[in-house]
Amino acid sequence: MSAATACGAALCAGGSVWLLGGRVRSLQGLRRARSLLLAGRPAAEPRWRRGITRVRGRLGQEVWLLVGGAAVGLLGESVVPLVVGAAGVPLAGRVRRAREAARARDRRADEVIALCGTLAGEVRAGRQPGQALRTAAEAGAQAGSQAGGGVDRGLGGARAGVLAAARFGGDVPGALRGAAREPGAEGLRGLAACWRVAVDRGAGLAAGLERLEGALRAERDQRADLRAQLAGARSTALMLAGLPVLGLLLGAALGAEPLRVLLHTGSGLGCLVVGGLFEGAGVWWALRIMRKAEGR
Numbered sequence: 001m002s003a004a005t006a007c008g009a010a011l012c013a014g015g016s017v018w019l020l021g022g023r024v025r026s027l028q029g030l031r032r033a034r035s036l037l038l039a040g041r042p043a044a045e046p047r048w049r050r051g052i053t054r055v056r057g058r059l060g061q062e063v064w065l066l067v068g069g070a071a072v073g074l075l076g077e078s079v080v081p082l083v084v085g086a087a088g089v090p091l092a093g094r095v096r097r098a099r100e101a102a103r104a105r106d107r108r109a110d111e112v113i114a115l116c117g118t119l120a121g122e123v124r125a126g127r128q129p130g131q132a133l134r135t136a137a138e139a140g141a142q143a144g145s146q147a148g149g150g151v152d153r154g155l156g157g158a159r160a161g162v163l164a165a166a167r168f169g170g171d172v173p174g175a176l177r178g179a180a181r182e183p184g185a186e187g188l189r190g191l192a193a194c195w196r197v198a199v200d201r202g203a204g205l206a207a208g209l210e211r212l213e214g215a216l217r218a219e220r221d222q223r224a225d226l227r228a229q230l231a232g233a234r235s236t237a238l239m240l241a242g243l244p245v246l247g248l249l250l251g252a253a254l255g256a257e258p259l260r261v262l263l264h265t266g267s268g269l270g271c272l273v274v275g276g277l278f279e280g281a282g283v284w285w286a287l288r289i290m291r292k293a294e295g296r
Helices: 003-038 047-076 080-124 129-147 156-168 171-180 187-201 205-241 243-253 260-263 267-296
Strands: none
Touching: 047 080, 047 260, 080 129, 080 187, 080 205, 080 267, 129 156, 129 171, 129 187, 171 187, 187 205, 187 267, 205 243, 205 267, 243 260, 260 267
16 A cells, blocks of 8 residues: 555545544434433434544544644655654643643632632621531532533532531531642632631631632732733744744745655655654743743
8 A cells, every 4th residue: 555545545534533523413412402302311322423423532633633644645645744643643632631631720720719709708698607618519500500511619529528528517628628639629728727717716707718719819810911921922932833834835835845855865854853853842842931930
């Protein structure tokens, strides 16, 4: 099998998985809605459709690396771009998962702030701390169900334990410290400290919660301001990382055939390897500087 045939087959396979995956999801939603309206329960999905959906869910946006590598390999009549694209899929998946984890951490931090504010309002209204905590958590669950998502007020998997401790007079601060182990829920340690001080020394819980909410909001605003300041540096790094692609396009427009030189000559392959290493090292170094600036 020639390199052009292999790249063309990979390109067709990647496009088919992506397109069929999207069509399967839309058809799946329609069939579920129809089954819920007519029969009251979702119908069983064919096995081949579940397989396509599972493959697309595992690859995610990384499938475009395979498609792009196959397209470049087809143009350059070489299997090297396809291999490079396949090797980059795990790295792209790791980057995507890191972004999703960062977004989940930010959402959980916002939920902790909302929990502190709601809890302070409930205590100010005259509710007991345990009852106020249950009410605040249940209000978050109701808001999440109405919005179509899950809002647990930052308690995560420890939500049931925290609510049980609040309902039956257990160790609420200990349960809150356990819930604070999840990324983004670090503010629950402050809530546990406020709870402990209010119970042991009789201090005002509402005042402490309001101060804690203000401190968490200030910290969140500071992180958002820092990210806004780093947006320019991140855009510059991405633009510089894309300059080699622009150079290849200009070379092809001038008739220099850069893909043939890079993929079918020894010196071209050497330049491709060295340039790729320098490119990867530069992107890694720039991202490392920005992560350190953000304190991650």
